[in-house]
Amino acid sequence: MNTPPEDNDFFDICIVGAGMAGATIADYLAAKGVKIALVDREFSEKRRIVGELLQPGAVETLKKMGLEHLLEGFDAQPVYGYALFNNDKNFSISYNQDDSTNYHGVGLHNGRFLQKIREDALSHDSVTQFHGTVSELIEDEKNVVTGIIYKEKHTREIKTIKAKLTITSDGFFSSFRKDLSNNVKTITSFFVGIILKDCTLPFPHHGHVFLSAPTPFICYPISSTESRLLIDFPGEKAPKKDDIAKHIEDNVAPYLPDEFKHCLTQAMAENDYKVMPNHYMPAKPVLKEGAVLLGDALNMRHPITGGGLTAVFNDVYLLSTHLLEMPDFNDPKLIHEKLELYYQDRYHANTNVNIMANALYGVMSNDLLKQGVFEYLRMGGENSGGPITLLAGLNRNPTVLIKHFFSVAFLCIRNLSGKSKMNLSNVFRVMKDAFCIIKPLAINELRPSSFYKKNTQH
Numbered sequence: 001m002n003t004p005p006e007d008n009d010f011f012d013i014c015i016v017g018a019g020m021a022g023a024t025i026a027d028y029l030a031a032k033g034v035k036i037a038l039v040d041r042e043f044s045e046k047r048r049i050v051g052e053l054l055q056p057g058a059v060e061t062l063k064k065m066g067l068e069h070l071l072e073g074f075d076a077q078p079v080y081g082y083a084l085f086n087n088d089k090n091f092s093i094s095y096n097q098d099d100s101t102n103y104h105g106v107g108l109h110n111g112r113f114l115q116k117i118r119e120d121a122l123s124h125d126s127v128t129q130f131h132g133t134v135s136e137l138i139e140d141e142k143n144v145v146t147g148i149i150y151k152e153k154h155t156r157e158i159k160t161i162k163a164k165l166t167i168t169s170d171g172f173f174s175s176f177r178k179d180l181s182n183n184v185k186t187i188t189s190f191f192v193g194i195i196l197k198d199c200t201l202p203f204p205h206h207g208h209v210f211l212s213a214p215t216p217f218i219c220y221p222i223s224s225t226e227s228r229l230l231i232d233f234p235g236e237k238a239p240k241k242d243d244i245a246k247h248i249e250d251n252v253a254p255y256l257p258d259e260f261k262h263c264l265t266q267a268m269a270e271n272d273y274k275v276m277p278n279h280y281m282p283a284k285p286v287l288k289e290g291a292v293l294l295g296d297a298l299n300m301r302h303p304i305t306g307g308g309l310t311a312v313f314n315d316v317y318l319l320s321t322h323l324l325e326m327p328d329f330n331d332p333k334l335i336h337e338k339l340e341l342y343y344q345d346r347y348h349a350n351t352n353v354n355i356m357a358n359a360l361y362g363v364m365s366n367d368l369l370k371q372g373v374f375e376y377l378r379m380g381g382e383n384s385g386g387p388i389t390l391l392a393g394l395n396r397n398p399t400v401l402i403k404h405f406f407s408v409a410f411l412c413i414r415n416l417s418g419k420s421k422m423n424l425s426n427v428f429r430v431m432k433d434a435f436c437i438i439k440p441l442a443i444n445e446l447r448p449s450s451f452y453k454k455n456t457q458h
């Protein structure tokens with residue numbers, strides 16, 4: 001562990017939260033010589049059900065930052081595409097539509113991955129580790145943030161760290177987003193996470209999406225012997241143990257392929273599951289000198305598409321790129337300009353990731369639309385090739401997303417006519433449901449800068 005220097009007033013950046021966002025940006029910037037204080041309340045390995053499937057977009061950004069080695073050495077698994085299941089029908093879609101590309105995602109244990117990133121970050125001399133809980137941002141008389149106050153974990157002493165910039169990346173229950181944004185956070189549903197051991201997936205090295213049940217569930221490999229099953233539990237109230245058991249019995253088990261059933265029974269018998277809320281929180285940052293939000297503290301979307309880390313790494317790269325354009329951290333006005341550019345540029349990087357996540361969750365939770373999306377993707381060609389690049393976080397053009405979204409809605413209407421259910425009220429219902437899903441997302445996420453790269457070529 002790097003020991004804190006006597007006078008800690010010399011840090012360029014203080015990072016609050018050494019999670020996925022904080023540890024990654026520390027690692028990337030430290031390699032460029034930036035002096036960093038990295039603070040977290042807990043540095044030991046966590047058992048989490050979040051951030052276990054990296055889409056190819058996340059993997060590509062890690063490569064761009066020269067950090068792909070962080071995915072090695074802990075039994076992470078390559079993921080080559082998705083398989084979809086609806087009643088007795090299933091099919092798969094590859095991330096690569098032909099031989100011209102070679103994209104892949106990665107399934108992994110988030111705790112192991114995070115420890116690897118932290119270890120790499122802390123191996124740099126320019127990173128100093130602080131173990132404690134941050135309670136406050138320090139502001140000077142002009143309301144500029146100049147550092148933080150924290151309680152040291154072992155001594156329980158209250159201490160301060162001064163830095164020229166404070167990055168708050170303290171995750172989904174952030175204590176500091178209220179100071180730095182006008183966020184409105186909603187719980188869309190809960191995920192019950194279960195590890196299936198020694199379960200052979202019908203499509204090895206693929207994400208699996210199950211649509212037959214009343215609410216969707218997904219599954220993907222996280223090591224060579226384990227797969228993560230994430231079961232959606234709708235509503236804003238956390239399910240109790242009995243609710244979970246009943247939900248699994250009624251709405252999951254009957255719809256699972258046979259090869260999963262034994263593994264699920266075994267995992268439930270061991271009570272080996274975790275529950276997490278799924279949030280939607282569009283980014284609404286408030287510019288404040290000396291501080292910036294990063295990661296889930298700034299922006300969250302439904303995890304059904306595994307888009308979180310694509311957005312996190314996009315933001316890490318964009319913020320870093322702007323900061324590294326400065327000769328040093330001695331000009332507060334220049335730092336402020338760079339924060340403003342980062343908040344603008346991230347629309348282009350993340351609009352599709354955010355809309356896709358919540359739109360797909362909305363579609364998959366809607367009886368008519370989910371049949372439409374299954375049929376649409378099953379047609380193959382551009383109907384599956386376009387959407388998979390969006391899901392993968394590789395296509396940033398919002399017009400492509402909107403085109404496919406409404407094509408699914410029109411297919412639903414066409415299907416209704418085929419089944420002689422084509423009456424005005426059904427057509428109206430499909431159109432209304434589609435608009436209700438997409439409209440708030442478009443309002444929150446679409447900006448002129450969503451459509452083009454504005455301030456940077458990166």
Ligand SMILES: Cc1cc2nc3c(=O)[nH]c(=O)nc-3n(C[C@H](O)[C@H](O)[C@H](O)COP(=O)(O)OP(=O)(O)OC[C@H]3O[C@@H](n4cnc5c(N)ncnc54)[C@H](O)[C@@H]3O)c2cc1C
Pocket residue numbers: 016017018019020021022039040041042049050051052053054055058132133134135169170171172174175191276277278279294295296297303305306307308309310312
């Ligand atoms: C159920 C679920 C499943 C998900 N699955 C996926 C997936 O498969 N793929 C994907 O890409 N994304 C997924 N996500 C999203 C992804 O996990 C997050 O976007 C990502 O972890 C956010 O990283 P972060 O650094 O912002 O937060 P975290 O990784 O949560 O880090 C926050 C850090 O801040 C520290 N901290 C908090 N408060 C303080 C304090 N006061 N003082 C000091 N330290 C503090 C915490 O200890 C923690 O280390 C999922 C999310 C959920 C909810």
